[in-house]
Amino acid sequence: MTDKKTILSGSTVTGNLTLGNYIGAINNWKKLQEEYNCFYMVADLHALTVFQDPKELRERGMSFFAQYLALGLDPEKNTIFMQSQVSEHAELAWVLNCFTPMGHLNRMTQFKDKSSNTKNINAGLYSYPVLMAADILLYKADVIPVGEDQKQHLELCRDLVDMFHHRYGETFVMPEPYIGSVGARIMSLQDPTKKMSKSDDNPKNYVSIIDDPKKIQKKIKGAVTDSGEVIKYDEEKPGIANLMTIYSALSGMSYEQIEKEFEGKMYGHLKVGLADLVCDTLKPVHEKYDDLMKNQDYLNDLLKKSALKAKERAGKTLAEVYEKIGLLPRGF
Numbered sequence: 001m002t003d004k005k006t007i008l009s010g011s012t013v014t015g016n017l018t019l020g021n022y023i024g025a026i027n028n029w030k031k032l033q034e035e036y037n038c039f040y041m042v043a044d045l046h047a048l049t050v051f052q053d054p055k056e057l058r059e060r061g062m063s064f065f066a067q068y069l070a071l072g073l074d075p076e077k078n079t080i081f082m083q084s085q086v087s088e089h090a091e092l093a094w095v096l097n098c099f100t101p102m103g104h105l106n107r108m109t110q111f112k113d114k115s116s117n118t119k120n121i122n123a124g125l126y127s128y129p130v131l132m133a134a135d136i137l138l139y140k141a142d143v144i145p146v147g148e149d150q151k152q153h154l155e156l157c158r159d160l161v162d163m164f165h166h167r168y169g170e171t172f173v174m175p176e177p178y179i180g181s182v183g184a185r186i187m188s189l190q191d192p193t194k195k196m197s198k199s200d201d202n203p204k205n206y207v208s209i210i211d212d213p214k215k216i217q218k219k220i221k222g223a224v225t226d227s228g229e230v231i232k233y234d235e236e237k238p239g240i241a242n243l244m245t246i247y248s249a250l251s252g253m254s255y256e257q258i259e260k261e262f263e264g265k266m267y268g269h270l271k272v273g274l275a276d277l278v279c280d281t282l283k284p285v286h287e288k289y290d291d292l293m294k295n296q297d298y299l300n301d302l303l304k305k306s307a308l309k310a311k312e313r314a315g316k317t318l319a320e321v322y323e324k325i326g327l328l329p330r331g332f
Helices: 019-032 054-070 088-097 102-106 109-115 128-138 148-168 213-221 238-251 255-261 267-294 296-325
Strands: 006-012 037-043 078-082
Touching (some): 006 019, 019 037, 102 148, 128 296, 238 255
């Protein structure tokens, strides 16, 4: 076992991984793989809280796995796995569900937000944070990168650790929020007051990691900007600020350098330059992704190896839980 601290993160297989996911999270994951014992999960079980076409769900899960690899996550340095292939996630979630107070779940604001926008209000959507806690606790993760919308879920996880330890004794590691270099917050191309989301119903709002160059060019050139003509970073002008943020994140240039680069030019010039930069950045990703998707046998073999590696760690934790709560040993 490595002396490095353990970190766990992942993404639900809804929609498509976006440029925002890459800049804000996955680009940082590549740095973390050098410093931590990393578990990166394709969270397909979490996707079941809304109806999924079985064929599309299976294909999207494989696509996300290939995208993780194409974006630079090394399967030799990380455990990159499909959540549903590690049954311990569902098993621990049930155990945790059985002593999670309903009052705690009633306070989850994300459930309130999501349930107000769907007719399919199911038990899985309600207990979603408990499955998330199981994901974290199975691997005894020390730190968890969380966005603003997930902080409450991590707080619930920490509460569950306290409750379990009070009843059964020390078992889990108390997870801490990851505090490190934060990736840029990328906003919607059509509504720059909202975060770019892979679950957005309007594909014009985001650039997908696997969009072809023509589609990328069209989306960026059609992005909303603000009144005026001078290319200058100004938070009061969220449209142009968002485009400059993306440009800065991908080029490494400061806002001042970008302003100098496009001095005397108009918004259209910035859009063309940004579109070219995004296409150039994603070109090697597209090439590797296409190669991976053509080699399904390789992906399936790698998924099996990764699942076994994840199960080895998760199984030890669950065996300890079963012993503590009085269940017979697993495996019969």
